[in-house]
Amino acid sequence: MEYTVNKLAKISGVSGRTLRYYDQIGLLKPARINSSGYRIYGQKEVDLLQQILFYRELEVSLEEIMDIMNEPTYNQTKALENHYKKLMQKRSHLDKLMATVEKTIASKKGGIPMQDKEKFAGFKDKIIEENEQKFGKEIREKYGDETVNASNAKLRGMSEEDFKSMNDLGEEIMLLLERAYKTGNPASDLAQEVAAKHKQWLMYAWPNYSKEAHAGLAEMYVSDERFTAYYDKAIKGGTEFLRDALLIFLDMK
Amino acid sequence: MEYTVNKLAKISGVSGRTLRYYDQIGLLKPARINSSGYRIYGQKEVDLLQQILFYRELEVSLEEIMDIMNEPTYNQTKALENHYKKLMQKRSHLDKLMATVEKTIASKKGGIPMQDKEKFAGFKDKIIEENEQKFGKEIREKYGDETVNASNAKLRGMSEEDFKSMNDLGEEIMLLLERAYKTGNPASDLAQEVAAKHKQWLMYAWPNYSKEAHAGLAEMYVSDERFTAYYDKAIKGGTEFLRDALLIFLDMK
DNA sequence: ATAAACCTTTACGTTGGGTAAAGGTCAAGC
DNA sequence: GCTTGACCTTTACCCAACGTAAAGGTTTAT
Known part of the structure; x- marks a missing residue:
């Protein structure tokens, strides 16, 4: 034929x-x-x-x-095995993508927009700059250039993993804050857990953590409407609640 | 900046x-x-x-x-959901590919120990026994003990090479069947090639091939769920498609 | 002043073919 | 014998999403 x-x-x-x-x-x-x-x-x-x-x-x-x-059959088998590995890698890559998409959809629907930084590990410079533009002036005034520069430097020097951990922690705080708020008591275990995690979170960015600075930040959260808007995203009144919880946690009240 | x-x-x-x-x-x-x-x-x-x-x-x-x-945000969410579906399809496609590769590797590797004659003989016995257990009763009822015994004897007497050829052919048929099924037409060239190869395959086992017996087998494939399961492994609906292709090939329709 | 470091545009290469365009070949019907 | 339509051929431009020169203008540092 x-x-x-x-x-x-x-x-x-x-x-x-x-x-x-x-x-x-x-x-x-x-x-x-x-x-x-x-x-x-x-x-x-x-x-x-x-x-x-x-x-x-x-x-x-x-x-x-x-x-x-x-190639002879023997090598063909090897090639196939090799190819199998590639397919596996592809699949695990796909799985990651799907997880990201899922999270994005969930957060869009949940009304808590994902932080830019969460979307991109490795986009740190951009974040730092954003922070500078949004809060730079106030924070610099309050804590001085040295503190802010040191903080930025620490952020810049962070590993991708740490950066991601920090963002994950930030998200967790938001979720916890919502539940803590419902206890109505800033001294509750849940609220104090939020405060502890907030300290932990802050220490990612601040090379020289101090109770005083933390308390100062807490007050600024309440007095600056941009911070208020941020923490009230989780729950209305959340910012004040967070401040109260922090002050108790820091034993400054 | x-x-x-x-x-x-x-x-x-x-x-x-x-x-x-x-x-x-x-x-x-x-x-x-x-x-x-x-x-x-x-x-x-x-x-x-x-x-x-x-x-x-x-x-x-x-x-x-x-x-x-x-687009506005809500459509972006929709787009993401849409994209998620695409990713899911991709993954299920990948899974199929991986299963195929796995099978191919297994069968290629299975071909190597067959070089050992003793093992090979044992393997044949195992196949015959398996066939007996799976389909023996129905086939014996339909075609009589003589036919079946002759078939088994032919299998048992087959050379190593022939046996391997038969298995390779069987695999090829499965792969071809999948592609042929996609033509949607049991009279298509591809489907008829599958039918021709199926005849060739059958003649390895049957000492006395006849169109009538072949057509009978085709019908049995469809009515017996164990056969259906076997040929549907390649593609769902594949068994019926194979029967239709065979009937056309055998000119009995 | 001169070199190094940046910037620009233009343009060809990559994979696996799709889709013309321009032209040669073959079987059938008149 | 001639035309028509179905095939066949090669050449060549097209796609995505850039990488990689090449050739030349600009800015910065020494």
């Missing part, structure tokens, strides 16, 4: 262009060329094409398919 | 070329162009880029990103 391009194309399910392309790159040459220049394929080529399509279906690149088909 | 291309490139982690490209396709235009023709980006562009990169990381195409960013 002999086939011209389009005949083979039909029985194999690929296009004629594909066959010409495979000829061009040397992946599948026709059995012969007839007197009019037509490509003529035989049974052997049909079988080879089947194999090629098998690998192609597995998302192996044509170049790798070429290599594989020129 | 203002940035030239490479400055922005550094803080965002993409290349300068990428930024020029995004400018070119209109995805992200610089805030302004200075007197020397340099692209100058501002804070707004940094934020936009961040969003773009977020979607890009999710493997959304740049074209879709353009669309998404021109």
